[in-house]
Every structure is written in C-alpha cells, then in structure tokens.
Amino acid sequence: MSATINCKEFADYFVVPIRNKLYPAYVFEVEGKPYAIEEYYLNDLRHISYIKVPPQIFDEPMIAKEMYEVAVSLIQLFDELEMKETVYSPLGLAEMNYLHELLTSMIHKRLQVYLLHSSVTLEEQNNVFLTPVPGYRKIILSTNMAESSVTVPDVKYVIDFCLTRTLVCDEDTNYQSLRLCWASKSSCNQRKGRAGRVSKGYCYRLVRKDFWTNYIPENAVPEMLRCPLGSTVLKVKLLDMGEPRALLATALSPPSIGDIERTILQLKEVGALAISTHPEEENPYDGELTFLGRVLAQLPVDQQLGKLIVLGHVFGCLEECLIIAAALSFKNFFAMPFRQHLDGYRNKMNFSGNSKSDCIALVDAFKVTNIPCMHYNINFLCALQEELDWGRANYIQIKRIREVAELFEELKNRIKPFNMYINTQPPIMDQEYIYKQRFILQVVMAGAFYPNYFTFGQCDEEIAVKELAGRDSKTIVMLKNIPPYGFLYYKQLQSLFRQCGQVKSIAYDGTRAFVEFSRNPAERFKTLPAVYMALKMFQLRIPLELNVHPPEMIEGKMEVVTFTGLRHTRVNVDFQKQIVEPMQTSFDALEQSQTIASLPLSICVTEVVEVGHFWGYRIDEKNMTALKRLTAEINHLDLMPLPVRPYPDLVCLAQFTEFENKRYYRAQILYVSGDSAEVFFVDYGNRSRVFLNLLKEIPNYLRELPFQALEFKLCKMRPSAKSLVCGEQWSYGASQRFASLVNDCALIVKVYSVVHSVLHVDVYRYSGIKEVNIRDMLIEEGYAELAEESYESKQSNELKEFYSKQVENEENASVTLKKKQEEKRLTEMLLNHFSANKFGTPNCKVTSEMVSFLYEAIKT
Structure with a gap:
C-alpha cells in the first residue's frame, strides 16, 4: 500500500469477531529494498546559516522569501558535489513560478528547470522524464501530483518545504478552494521516496527539527471531513437506507453532525431534497428526494453542474449545458504553456467573444473542435499528427478535450431515462438568435451556480x-x-x-x-x-x-x-x-472648444455602428469647401505605392468610387484580408473594401492634418428591456428603426459634451416643418429609455463655458503656443x-x- 495509508486505522475498522472478541484485520507487510535516504532539517544546514530564516508559525503556513534563498543556495551547493543528478522540489503553482524566476536568473549555472503541474500541458509534463543535457542539472518543480504514480529514476535530492495545498470546503458558503497548509508526515515521507530509487538519496526538509516533531501532523485530514458531502448524501438517499446521518456514522472517518445538517440544507436550497410544507415537521438531517435529486444522483458531476443540465433542458439549451458540465468536471482543456500564458489567454478570449465568460469559451471551443467530425465523434481529425498540430496552434489539449467528449456522450446517455434529449432539429435562425441563446445560457448559469457567479458592474x-x-x-x-x-x-x-x-x-x-x-x-x-x-x-x-x-x-x-x-x-x-x-493643454481644450463654439451642426450620417452611435461629417458651406479643396489637392498629386506592407491602423490614400467617379481620399486601414483591405475614410466616416494595389502612400503634411470625420453618440439614452434580451447588443428591430431615421437625410445635432473626441449629442430631423428629436422617437416606440450621462460627459458639459473663455484669451494662447514650439x-x-x-x-x-x-x- 501507499506510504500515506494508516494501516492501523484500516485494521481497527475491519475488525474480525473471534470467540466473542474483536480482533483487528491482519496487516501483511511487503518489505522493499530501497536505497538509503538521509534526512536533513534547517538545524543541520549550518553552512548556509548566513541567511536569517524567520520563525515558522503553525497557524500561518507560508514560504518566506528567505526560504527560497535557502533552496537556491542548496541547489548551488549540489553542483560542488555532482552535476548530473536531479533535484525534486514539491511546491504550489505560485511558488513554482517564483522559484523558477530565481533559478533562471542564475546566469552562470547550467540548469534545466521543468514544471510538473496540472495546468501545464501534457507535452511539457512529459519533459521531466527526459535525460538532461551532459553537464546540466535537471530540476523538477512539482506539486503533490508527483507524490504517487510518478517515478523519475534519476532523482537524488528532494527539497521539501513541508507545505501542500488541500481542497477544503468553507463552512459558511460551501465554496471549495485550495488552501495552503502544512503537509502531514506521511505525505512528506511519500515525497522523500522520490529519491533513493536507483541510488542513495538526500531529503532536505526546510523546517526545524522541533517544528517537525511537535507541529507537523502524522496524517492528513480525511476528505470526508473537509470536502462537500452532497454527492454522498444523494446516493445514500437513492439507496433508501434510512437517514444519511445514521449511515454516515458507520464510515471510517464519520463526518460531524454539523456538516451533515449543512449539506441537507444546501441540497434543499438546490432543490434536490423537498422542503416540508409544515415548518414544525422539517427534519434538518433528512428530506424527501425530488425529481431533480434523482437526476443529480445519477450524474457523475457536481450538484451545481447537474442542476445546470436540468435547467438547460428546461430552457432549451441542453447541448451547451452538457458541454459546460463535462468540461468543468475535468482539468481545463485550454492549453496554457509555461511562459506562453499570454498567447493561451488570447486564444481563450477569442473563443469567449464579448461574453468574458469561461463557460461560453468552453462551449465555443468544443463546438469548433468537433466541426470536422460531426456528432462529436472523438476521432475528429484525419491523422493523429494533424490533430496534435491543430491543438497546438489553437492552444487546446487534444487528450483532455477527448475526455470531455467522452463524458459529454456519457451524460447524454444518463439523462435519456429522464426523457431529456438534445434537440436535433435546426433552430429557426434570425438576426438575434445567437445573442438570445447566449443571454438564455447566462441566465441558466446564474440559476445553476447561485450564489457563486459574477457579473460586470460599474466602478467609480x-x-x-x-x-x-x-x-x-x-x-x-x-x-x-x-x-x-x-x-x-x-x-x-x-x-x-x-x-x-x-x-x-x-x-x-x-x-x-x-x-x-x-x-x-x-x-x-x-x-x-x-x-x-x-x-x-x-x-x-x-x-x-x-x-x-x-x-x-x-x-x-x-x-x-x-x-x-x-x-x-x-x-x-x-x-x-x-x-x-x-x-496640448489638458482635455485638448482648444480643439474641443472650437467644435462646441460652432453649435448647432448640420451633418450627413455615413456609417451607423449601432443604435445611437454613428459617424458623419459636417455639410455646412465652410466645411464642404475645405473638403473639396483637400480632395482636389490629393487627386492632383503624383501618387506613389505604399513603401511598406499594409497593416491595421496605417493611414494612407485609398480609392473610392462614387457615381463612376474614382477619387483618392485619406483612409485608415482596419484589417487586411488576402489581396484587399477594409479601410475607413477619416474625413467622411464611411468604410469600403479596397484592393491593396489601389492603396497609395500619403505625404506627411497631409497625414498631420486633422481628420474631418466626426463620431457621434446620442446622449441620455440606453437600451430598453426589450433590446437588452440580446445582452450587450441592441435588438435587430431597434437597429433597423434607428438606421431608417438617420440615413439619407440631413440632420441637425446639438452638442451636449465631448468625451474622448466623441460628440455626445441630441439629434433632430425635420418631419415636414416640425423638428423631431430622434431619441424621443426611440423612447416612445419602446426601443430605448432615458438614462443619466456618464461622469465624464457631465463634466465636459459643465466646462463648455470655461473652454470658450480660454479660446477668447488669445494672449495666453499665444504665450502657450510659443512655449510649446520651443x-x-x-x-x-x-x-x-x-x-x-x-x-x-x-x-x-x-x-x-x-x-x-x-x-x-x-x-x-
């Protein structure tokens, strides 16, 4: 058996009655022949006594900065003994990263540092078995996952901080978390066994000898005493063997009566156990199993994930909920390679879209991964190598997503007896279907994980x-x-x-x-x-x-x-x-004040981004004359091809055709695709796709001129409840209605404020001889509702008069200009x-x- 098993406890539990007496079960010991392993404690490390180690406190488990220095000093001293042997050090992920930084900063030391952690990709985990380069020392920084089932043959030194992260359940919230605590002696002995497999080994425990003797516990706290009992209680209820507390009292390590009572209350909150209609008859230690409870008892997932599946069936998003439940039951299949976390995070963000939700990212990634295979056949790519290459390129661990696919199929089969099936009929698609489905899925997740979910709000x-x-x-x-x-x-x-x-x-x-x-x-x-x-x-x-x-x-x-x-x-x-x-002066005061001073503005809308957000340009005589003069100057130049390869955000000259009249205008490249690019015309506000060979270099003096297109936002307005069904998007009906109100007509805008070069405005159009406020029309028709402007917008509105006065003070402006020129x-x-x-x-x-x-x- 494993070194962490307390054989006496098991022998006393499985007692045998013989002649009216109870005798413990017999323990068979199979003696192995490991090599000797020498143990050392902080007291024995006098050769590095120059490092002042702070006292260790049992109630405050932590690794002090000085302890890292001790570990690094030990590794340096090992080099003086022999170079080829491997050093193994059990740590948590945060501690591993910190120690890795310290070791990699040792410039003149030949070290090969490997990490062994569940979040590290499987390919990187396999590197620990590689033979080190001649002349280099291999160092393995590992969590307690290496305490069992892993044998690295060339480990000779073990540096043990005598700490571990244990899964515990908070008594008040029932929320599970990994908590740093002191490891048990049996666990530390298991770690010691990583050395001494093929030769004599050495174990350095970075605690004092008296602390080890008096404070380090002999054995770890059993999981039944520190983990949730929900699944256990449901299975006991399904067996119909009496009250859960009666059966659990016969366990090897029976949980406390308080934990059982808390679990029963939580199952009643979830809906797995029924609540009595008569409060005085309510049993805090038992309850009747509901339909939801019977479903949860049959599913090999957590209660919240089981409830997610049932709610998904009710709200018509069963497939997505099955994917989430399967994915959250395993380690994350998104790959986060060491030192490439940023690339992995970017990939996950792409899958999540605008939702900022890990669960939705899991759903989208799973569906994309399974597109080539149809019906979630796990052998979804033509060849294993092609499969692995695709996974690496998209930062997805193929082996783990296979496990998710297998559990997905198992969950589908397990819910069939309850008449729950994935709808195979294609949905009726419209412009809002995707957004509505995402909104429904978010509501289902909030209901399943209540109260442990997060939303985005507003900060100060x-x-x-x-x-x-x-x-x-x-x-x-x-x-x-x-x-x-x-x-x-x-x-x-x-x-x-x-x-x-x-x-x-x-x-x-x-x-x-x-x-x-x-x-x-x-x-x-x-x-x-x-x-x-x-x-x-x-x-x-x-x-x-x-x-x-x-x-x-x-x-x-x-x-x-x-x-x-x-x-x-x-x-x-x-x-x-x-x-x-x-x-320039703060808030670009001069530029803003000049814009505000010319109110009201007559504009033409060229691009609608969303309801209340659009681009346009001024159509008054002065501005139109300036635009015509600029266009004429551009088209009289001898235009040259771009000197660099087109890239997003590059300002250049692009051709635009209007009424068969081809002319060049100033433009900004949005993105490049193949032999064409999507460009934004910075003087008019419209977009167009242009072939790359029609993009020309812009002279510096033209590039530095202010762009004439203006960005507008309707002030004091937000989506109504009818529009918010689409999440952060306006409804399709609202978008169509707004576009019909602003396109193909001249509009009058009155500027309320200017925030980050965006004009917050009231927009008016003429209906006959009557001036109509577009915001009021959207509110009357139920697409929008009144809202308060942001702090910045209100501040800008209050400072309009101050800006105007600053413009009038030509003398101060002249002094400031001379200083800026110098x-x-x-x-x-x-x-x-x-x-x-x-x-x-x-x-x-x-x-x-x-x-x-x-x-x-x-x-x-």
Whole structure:
C-alpha cells in the first residue's frame, strides 16, 4: 500500500469477531529494498546559516522569501558535489513560478528547470522524464501530483518545504478552494521516496527539527471531513437506507453532525431534497428526494453542474449545458504553456467573444473542435499528427478535450431515462438568435451556480477619470515609474505592448505614461481586448523593462541647460500620424472648444455602428469647401505605392468610387484580408473594401492634418428591456428603426459634451416643418429609455463655458503656443541625437509598473 495509508486505522475498522472478541484485520507487510535516504532539517544546514530564516508559525503556513534563498543556495551547493543528478522540489503553482524566476536568473549555472503541474500541458509534463543535457542539472518543480504514480529514476535530492495545498470546503458558503497548509508526515515521507530509487538519496526538509516533531501532523485530514458531502448524501438517499446521518456514522472517518445538517440544507436550497410544507415537521438531517435529486444522483458531476443540465433542458439549451458540465468536471482543456500564458489567454478570449465568460469559451471551443467530425465523434481529425498540430496552434489539449467528449456522450446517455434529449432539429435562425441563446445560457448559469457567479458592474468613474487625467479607460493602460526623458524610448515601450494589440499613441506625463490601443472606428464602445491582454501581462508579472541612459549623461552630451526642463515634460507620440510633439493643454481644450463654439451642426450620417452611435461629417458651406479643396489637392498629386506592407491602423490614400467617379481620399486601414483591405475614410466616416494595389502612400503634411470625420453618440439614452434580451447588443428591430431615421437625410445635432473626441449629442430631423428629436422617437416606440450621462460627459458639459473663455484669451494662447514650439524644437533635437546613436548604447535598466482603471468591475 501507499506510504500515506494508516494501516492501523484500516485494521481497527475491519475488525474480525473471534470467540466473542474483536480482533483487528491482519496487516501483511511487503518489505522493499530501497536505497538509503538521509534526512536533513534547517538545524543541520549550518553552512548556509548566513541567511536569517524567520520563525515558522503553525497557524500561518507560508514560504518566506528567505526560504527560497535557502533552496537556491542548496541547489548551488549540489553542483560542488555532482552535476548530473536531479533535484525534486514539491511546491504550489505560485511558488513554482517564483522559484523558477530565481533559478533562471542564475546566469552562470547550467540548469534545466521543468514544471510538473496540472495546468501545464501534457507535452511539457512529459519533459521531466527526459535525460538532461551532459553537464546540466535537471530540476523538477512539482506539486503533490508527483507524490504517487510518478517515478523519475534519476532523482537524488528532494527539497521539501513541508507545505501542500488541500481542497477544503468553507463552512459558511460551501465554496471549495485550495488552501495552503502544512503537509502531514506521511505525505512528506511519500515525497522523500522520490529519491533513493536507483541510488542513495538526500531529503532536505526546510523546517526545524522541533517544528517537525511537535507541529507537523502524522496524517492528513480525511476528505470526508473537509470536502462537500452532497454527492454522498444523494446516493445514500437513492439507496433508501434510512437517514444519511445514521449511515454516515458507520464510515471510517464519520463526518460531524454539523456538516451533515449543512449539506441537507444546501441540497434543499438546490432543490434536490423537498422542503416540508409544515415548518414544525422539517427534519434538518433528512428530506424527501425530488425529481431533480434523482437526476443529480445519477450524474457523475457536481450538484451545481447537474442542476445546470436540468435547467438547460428546461430552457432549451441542453447541448451547451452538457458541454459546460463535462468540461468543468475535468482539468481545463485550454492549453496554457509555461511562459506562453499570454498567447493561451488570447486564444481563450477569442473563443469567449464579448461574453468574458469561461463557460461560453468552453462551449465555443468544443463546438469548433468537433466541426470536422460531426456528432462529436472523438476521432475528429484525419491523422493523429494533424490533430496534435491543430491543438497546438489553437492552444487546446487534444487528450483532455477527448475526455470531455467522452463524458459529454456519457451524460447524454444518463439523462435519456429522464426523457431529456438534445434537440436535433435546426433552430429557426434570425438576426438575434445567437445573442438570445447566449443571454438564455447566462441566465441558466446564474440559476445553476447561485450564489457563486459574477457579473460586470460599474466602478467609480470619478476616480478613474482623475487617475487617467480624463483619458478613456476602455482603450488605455497607465504605466508608472517612467524614467527621465522617457519619450526617447517610445519604440521600446511600443514593442513591449505589441503582443497585446496595435498601439495608437503613448502620452508621457511626468513619471507616468498612457499607452492607448487602436479602436476600430466601426465597432461599438467596449473595453478593448488589448486592454485585457495588458492586464494579463500585469497579472503574469511580465516585466516591462526599458534600456535607458542616465539623465545626467544625456544632459552632459547635449550641453544645453534648458534640456533639464524636459526630464519629465508632457509629450505625445502619435503612431498613426508618426509625430512626436509636446502635449496640448489638458482635455485638448482648444480643439474641443472650437467644435462646441460652432453649435448647432448640420451633418450627413455615413456609417451607423449601432443604435445611437454613428459617424458623419459636417455639410455646412465652410466645411464642404475645405473638403473639396483637400480632395482636389490629393487627386492632383503624383501618387506613389505604399513603401511598406499594409497593416491595421496605417493611414494612407485609398480609392473610392462614387457615381463612376474614382477619387483618392485619406483612409485608415482596419484589417487586411488576402489581396484587399477594409479601410475607413477619416474625413467622411464611411468604410469600403479596397484592393491593396489601389492603396497609395500619403505625404506627411497631409497625414498631420486633422481628420474631418466626426463620431457621434446620442446622449441620455440606453437600451430598453426589450433590446437588452440580446445582452450587450441592441435588438435587430431597434437597429433597423434607428438606421431608417438617420440615413439619407440631413440632420441637425446639438452638442451636449465631448468625451474622448466623441460628440455626445441630441439629434433632430425635420418631419415636414416640425423638428423631431430622434431619441424621443426611440423612447416612445419602446426601443430605448432615458438614462443619466456618464461622469465624464457631465463634466465636459459643465466646462463648455470655461473652454470658450480660454479660446477668447488669445494672449495666453499665444504665450502657450510659443512655449510649446520651443519644447517641440528641443524634443526633436533630443530625438535626432538618440536616433543617430550619439548617446551610445543604453547601460541602465528601469522596470515600469502597470495600472489600469476599467469601468467594468466584477460583482458577486
């Protein structure tokens, strides 16, 4: 038997009656012949006594920073003895990552570090059995999954922190979690057995000898005393063998009466046990099994997952609920390779769409994976190698998704006796079907997992606005600890975030920097995936290191005293327009005030993004004259092909045909597909698909001119309940009605506020001689309802008068302009010296810290 089994406890439980006496069952011991394993404790490690180890407290299990240093010192000392042997160290995932960073930072040590954890892909787990490269030491950082069933033959040293993560159930919420606690002596002995398989071994326990003797428990707490009893109680009820507490009292480690009572109450809350109609007759230790309880007792999944399946049958989304139940019963089939977590996270985000739900990501990934095989046949690709390659490319573990497919089929068969079948008839599809089904699925998940589910709410906008200096938290992340003259290193910063998304601009403000990602102008307002990717970088502790020059050296090279004022100046780097210049006053006051001063505006709508969100351009005489002049100038140029391969966010000249009249206009590439690209015309606001050979290079002076297209949003309006059935989308009927109201006619808009260059407006159209507010029409017809404007919008509205006064103060504006021009001249001089490598190679490193203020906050 395993070393963790308490043989005496089993022998005393299975007693044998002989002549009116009870004798324990006989224990047969099979002696093995392992090699000797020497044990050492912290008291024995005098050769590394220079590390001050803090005292260990039984009630506060943790690994202090000094203990990691002890482990690293031991590994260094092993190199002085023999190089080829393997070191095994049992840890949790967070501890493994930290120790891995410490070991990989040892530059001159030849180490091959492998991780053994359930979240690591199966291919990476198999690497622990590889023979190390000659001259290198193999180090295995593992969880307690290596305590049994795994034999790595060349392990000679075991470093044990004597800690483990144990699955426990919270007494108040019944929520299961892995909690760090001290491992039992039997478990530590099992770990010790990883060494000494083929030669003499050594085990280093990083606890003091007296702590081991007096505080480390002999055996672990049995699972029946720390895990949920729901499944056990349901099976007892199905056998109809009396009250659960009576039968469970005969168990080897009987649970407490309080745990049984709590489990009965929770099963009644789920609906698996019936509640008596007479409260005075209610039995807190028993209840009658309901239909739902009989179904849950037959399913090899958790109670919440079983309830999800039943609710899925009721609400017509049984197939999706079966997939979720099967997937959540196993380890995550999304691959998160070590050091490639960001790529794996991006893939999962793509599968989840806009839902931000792991469960919906599982459903979509499972369905996509099974498209080639039809009816979920697990042999869904032509060849094993092709199957594995597809899985690696999409960060999906094929072996685990096969297990999910097998359980999916088993669950389908188990619910057939209850007359539950997946609907094989194709649904009646309409424009809203997908959104409605997702909405229903989210409602079902909330009902099944109640109260353990999350929704997205609103965080404190005022705090976010102040911290981000009025910038858009949906498109921006903020960095702190930016070095002096940080704008010189903008290309390094851009490359660090390139794996997250397309960087539109970087604004430097003192020791802070605001990295803004490009938003597709044809998409609705939402937090960009690139922002979530950047936050994931922060969670994964991916360092944002910059190679910099000491500021004193820069100033010494320039030999100009006035440069010291640029150490932390406010500089904006615009990658679209390819310019680096000092920032304007906060909130772009001058530009906004000029827009507001020209109210009301007569506009033409060119692109509807969604209800209340659209693009257009001004059709007053002054603006139309300027547009015609710009178009004429562009089309009189000798246009040149693009000097680079087209890529998203590139500003260029693109051809547009109107009434058989072909002309070139300024455009921004949205995405490239094959031999064509989707472009957005930045002066008019419309989109078009253009062949790549019809895209031309734009001169710098034309690129720097302000774009004339305006983005609008109807103010004081939100979707009604009828529209919210589609989740975050407006209903199809609302979209059609709004498009009919704004297209093919001139509109009058009155600006309420300007937020992140988007005009929040009231829109009017003429019906005969009467002026009609479009928002009021949508509200009257039931598509929308009145809503309060955001904090930023209300603040912008209140400051309109202040902006107007600032524009009128021409003298102050002139002084500010001269100062900005001088700053721009000095900034360009610095950038020219830096690009010419006159400062030499940067010899310092600075690590910046990331902060983000999302408007979306998780609520339980």
